[in-house]
Amino acid sequence: MDSVNRFGPELILLAMAAVIILADIGWALAGTGAERMRRPALGALALTGTAASIIWSALLIAFDEQGEAFSGMIRVDDFALFFNFLFAGTAAIVILASIDFLRRNRFVAEYYALILASTAGMMLLASTIDLIAIFVALELTGISLYILVAFMKDGRSSEAGLKYLLLGAISSAVALYGMAYLFGITGSTSLDEIGLVVSEANGETRSALVLAMVFLIAGFGFKMAIVPFQMWVPDVYEGAPTPVTAFLSVGSKAAGFAVVMRIFLTALGDGSISSDWATVFAILAAISMSLGNITALVQGNIKRMLGYSSIAQAGTFLIGLAVVAAADPQLLLGTSAVLFFLGTYAFTNLGAFIAVIAISSKIGSDQIADYAGVAKRSPLLALGLTICLLSLTGIPPTAGFIAKVYVFNAAVQADLVWLAIVGVLNSVVAAYYYLRVVLNMYTAEPASEESIQPGYYLGLAMVVAVVGLLVIGIFPSPLLEASEAAARVFG
Amino acid sequence: MPFLAKWYDLRDLGNAVGAFLDWIRDLGGPDWIPYVVSGLIGIVAILLWLLVSQLAFIWIERRVIGRMQARIGPNRVGPWGLLQPIADALKLLLKEAITNRYADKPLFWLGPVLIFIPALVVFAVIPFGEGMSLADLNVGVLFVIAITSINSIAIFISGWASNNKFALLGSMRAIAMLISYELVQAFALLGVVIFAGSMRLGDIVAWQSEFNTWMFLLQPLALVAFLIASAVEINRSPMDISEAESEIVAGYHTEYSGIKFGFFYAAEYFAGFAVSAIVVTLFLGGWTAFGLERWVPGWLIFLSKLYLVFFLFIWTRGTLPRLRIDQLMAFSWKFLLELLFIHILVVGAEVLIWHEGDYPAVVVLPIFAVINWTLAVALVVGWATFMGHLRPERRAKRAVLTQELGATYFRPAGGHGTGPMGEA
């Protein structure tokens, strides 16, 4: 029973997905009378699922129930639980933000079920310690997201879905190829055993290990959306329904980082290979940040801009990974920096996208130029978006500031000063395009005076996100401690 | 076995072959020679038997169906028309095999060749008698399912290569049928495998002989489903919608003539025999018959059962009208599959009870038989009633695909028939 118990947070999400689908069939059979209650009730079910998942994760901590499950397939430790909270929380906010968006949509149940299934897959990506389970979880996450991206079924959404599907399938295949190499070298799919063999590896397997590493980075780089595996980002972010874009930019990216940390720190953490991948990550970090920020400068569409900005942010996370390879204290520092950054980034980016959902659905445009004078039409929304963009820039007292300081500090301590400098320079560049939006909202003349009122649920989601990132910005210690505890798993 | 293992004891054909192989082995030489020789003997024997059976059954089928339809059937060539199959074969050999100008020539040639492969290869795993099996694979049942699905690829290739709209329609139908009925086939056989606890065809026969039962007594639903699904896969009437002559000329082999058409004609019989052989092996006790195999050669028992099952196919062809494509598709997805899911669940539970409780088979098996028969009847009647009683607006709309596959599309009265593709 321990196995099922530890699998609980994921299990309850999957169970709730099934319940939602069945409930929807129930509504269809019940006839038109109960139709009015369908959408709110299904949304409530989905939220209950995420809440139950969070509670279950908390109970696992409270009763000290951490450990392995399913004969070494998953390991529920502080790292996995950290991501359980992150993913379930993200899913909850995304579901809140979707309720208004789905007001006239007929596939509500499918939407929620797919979000929940995808979340369960992401949680598994953070907790599995076996290559086979990792791959299945990767596909579970991926396939749900492919469908969600194409959910609107109009031209742009379908195109985005197709692009995401094709590139996603290729990247999965590449990752699988890398896993096959790992298996071929070590004869095991368990990350622990691979780690053992790799730490004792002699020169005979080195070239194959490097190849496996490259394939894995390429495969998971797609999920993390780092350069040069970022081609899909702008089109998919633009074409997907905005709540799904928010989910992609936070959940999917964090899942990519979770599984990369799991694999690289557990299986490839020892031996000479670790300095190899640290170098690769350092270079990718610099390229991702620079390319993402520079391209974001010229974007006119806010979703595309946020897409490029998320590439740049991913580059910043990679600094943390690049730091890991040095001595032990840095390992902790680097890993916890990534985790902390992911935590703050979740709130920040979700907040930004929710503001975009609220504003864009009213003004009917995603163009930054059309955001002119939004502050006059909806002061609170503009304030929320401003705070989120400030946090993305890294200006105190927001959470983004502390996260950036943390990461750059880790880089300096690991003698990667050049990387820290690249990061700081990039923050300056990023400030330009983030603040351009803010400036546009506050100083330009609005096209109309009609006020913008976000729906009740959307407003709630916005408040959660903004309050969250301000609280982290002012009292960072709980999240810091949590991410350090999670990082200690690999220490 | 009480047989004298002398080479001249033809009650078990294996004796003679075994003696021959021993003789070769005694001559010396590398190990693979007896292996190859035994394989060759099996292949030649199966081919010869197939050809003879086919010639015989062409005549039998035409006579029987003639009688069923109040006609006489072939009666001019030879006594009672007995030489008709040979005359047909000669005619097919001598006629020109036309290849139309716009055909995809390599594929057009490949289709008729390929269609033989699955029908022949299946016989490799069939135990014709004790030890009379070319290769008793331990994944025999899976092998059978895997190989029979290739049949439809051959049909598809020939229909496509013909570059003819009727041929293409036939191909599309064949593929649609394959997709629909492969699952049914697999699930029907899954029940058998669960009971026998092995996928080796020899083991399944041995299991039936050990417990003195035939599988169809225990799992009637599986037999019915498998018969229907196989009839679809081998394009036997009334499921031969991929060559429905009343709708699409001759379906996938519209453009074929001469010996190429002869290939399809022959392959149809071979596939029919193959499916009958599988049914006999898995559901009707194979070469055993409650101890009768001690007195009569096993292969004779096997062949008589096989011919009986094949007669069943002839019988259905003679009596039942051809189904429409959408009916056939719906029947698989909305009827057979659901029943088989329940069937598998029940069968699995039964085996679990049996093995966990360690009950004697004599007590348990009759109970299971009664349960499964009752269940089969109840399920078929119940599900049919349920489907039939759905209010018209609740019935699923006709699938888009069935329209594209050339089904006649009726609009229900009352303006309720906005087809999924708009107006049909």
Next chain:
Amino acid sequence: MEDTGSIVAFWLLAALTLGSALAVVLIRDLIRAVVLLITSFLGVAGLYITLSADFVAVVQVLIYVGAISVLMLFAIMLTPRAGRNNAETFFRIPGILLAGLMAFTISLVSLDTDWAVVERGGFEETASAIGEALLDKYVLPFELAAVLLLVAMLGAILLVHPEGTDEE
């Protein structure tokens, strides 16, 4: 892999697999490409047999030859005629170069590496062993695969549902 028969079989099957895979890439006619792909799949199934993995071999035929390529054929058949053949692409030369480079790297690495080779005898009952592994050690990925298929089915129905997303 010691005896001559296995070695001959291996090289024949490898040639069949790679040759038809190469033809799949080079050929323009999509239907012929799928037929060659089927040959390639069959070659892979044969390679599994030389590795004594009979269950995997049969499943390869069942899934890839019997199901996946059939679905491909079906999909090609339902696409408009104009789109049936592979078009010339702009990236042809870079593609060939990249593929060549990949092949070179991979073969170099493969030859250079000391693989974790497992010694195994001839045919055993692989089916039951696989069944036990799936429902014991690998039960989690196995059940997750079921969820994955459910999600994929849900998505397929959702995306091809002929009625639009909005109810108005």
